[in-house]
Amino acid sequence: MERLTTGIDGLDEMLGGGIPVNHAVVIAGPAGAGKTILSMQFVYTNLLKGKKCLYISAGEDPEALKANTKFFGWDVDRFIDSGDLVMMKPRLIDVVNLTSDFLEKLPHVVKRSSADLVIIDSITEFNDLCQTDIERRGRVLNLYEAIKDSGATGIMTAEASTDGDGTRYGIADYVTDGVILLRRLQSRDLSELLHVVQISKMRWIEHSREIRQYEVTDQGIKVHSKYSVIFSE
Numbered sequence: 534m535e536r537l538t539t540g541i542d543g544l545d546e547m548l549g550g551g552i553p554v555n556h557a558v559v560i561a562g563p564a565g566a567g568k569t570i571l572s573m574q575f576v577y578t579n580l581l582k583g584k585k586c587l588y589i590s591a592g593e594d595p596e597a598l599k600a601n602t603k604f605f606g607w608d609v610d611r612f613i614d615s616g617d618l619v620m621m622k623p624r625l626i627d628v629v630n631l632t633s634d635f636l637e638k639l640p641h642v643v644k645r646s647s648a649d650l651v652i653i654d655s656i657t658e659f660n661d662l663c664q665t666d667i668e669r670r671g672r673v674l675n676l677y678e679a680i681k682d683s684g685a686t687g688i689m690t691a692e693a694s695t696d697g698d699g700t701r702y703g704i705a706d707y708v709t710d711g712v713i714l715l716r717r718l719q720s721r722d723l724s725e726l727l728h729v730v731q732i733s734k735m736r737w738i739e740h741s742r743e744i745r746q747y748e749v750t751d752q753g754i755k756v757h758s759k760y761s762v763i764f765s766e
């Protein structure tokens with residue numbers, strides 16, 4: 534199975550080489566865990582390898598995102614100019630009529646895209662607009678199929694559930710091909726909260742079940758090696 538590097542060595546190692554091409558994968562985590570940074574790292578690394586990317590930012594303004602990720606040395610302007618990166622901020626709701634066509638439009642945009650990588654940051658806004666769990670399941674499945682049909686590899690970020698075991702709505706976890714969980718754990722001496730990553734699901738491949746610590750550094754996310762400080766004496 535062909536793989537796409539995530540741009541993060543430790544995570545690629547956990548995945549046995551990267552994310553399988555044409556998988557649609559969820560990255561779930563609490564606020565500020567680094568879901569957007571991880572997505573941009575994935576995008577930037579693959580842009581450098583000649584891939585085309587579509588980044589749908591339902592939360593943050595793409596201009597701010599672009600400017601802030603320059604801090605990590607990821608200057609995406611030239612890829613926007615060349616057309617290899619398309620960044621979009623959809624209108625979630627018409628504030629006058631309180632109506633939304635986001636739920637209908639998103640699968641079409643994804644399906645028509647010729648990108649190798651599609652990022653939806655985040656799918657929580659999409660879920661928030663659905664009225665019932667039945668609608669939510671149907672729409673997430675429809676979106677999943679749009680990614681698969683487009684031939685792209687998809688990353689959907691998502692807010693975590695309260696227990697941190699998956700996504701808040703708990704639907705994308707079942708529908709998609711993989712779930713990468715970002716969590717926070719208290720350090721052994723209780724002095725700080727550590728970030729940890731684990732792959733809770735990745736269809737059709739052998740992957741690590743380890744819980745590894747990671748950090749957000751000035752070069753992006755770095756996942757620690759196997760025997761991490763969290764479990765040492």
Ligand SMILES: Nc1ncnc2c1ncn2[C@@H]1O[C@H](COP(=O)(O)OP(=O)(O)OP(=O)(O)O)[C@@H](O)[C@H]1O
Binds near residue numbers: 567
């Ligand atoms: N330059 C930096 N150096 C170290 N850590 C940083 C730096 N910039 C951001 N961070 C960390 O990354 C976090 C933000 O990452 P990011 O925006 O990717 O999170 P997120 O999971 O997408 O959050 P949200 O749920 O709000 O969208 C900050 O809370 C901070 O801890």
Ligand SMILES: [Mg+2]
Binds near residue numbers: 569570
């Ligand atoms: Mg974010």
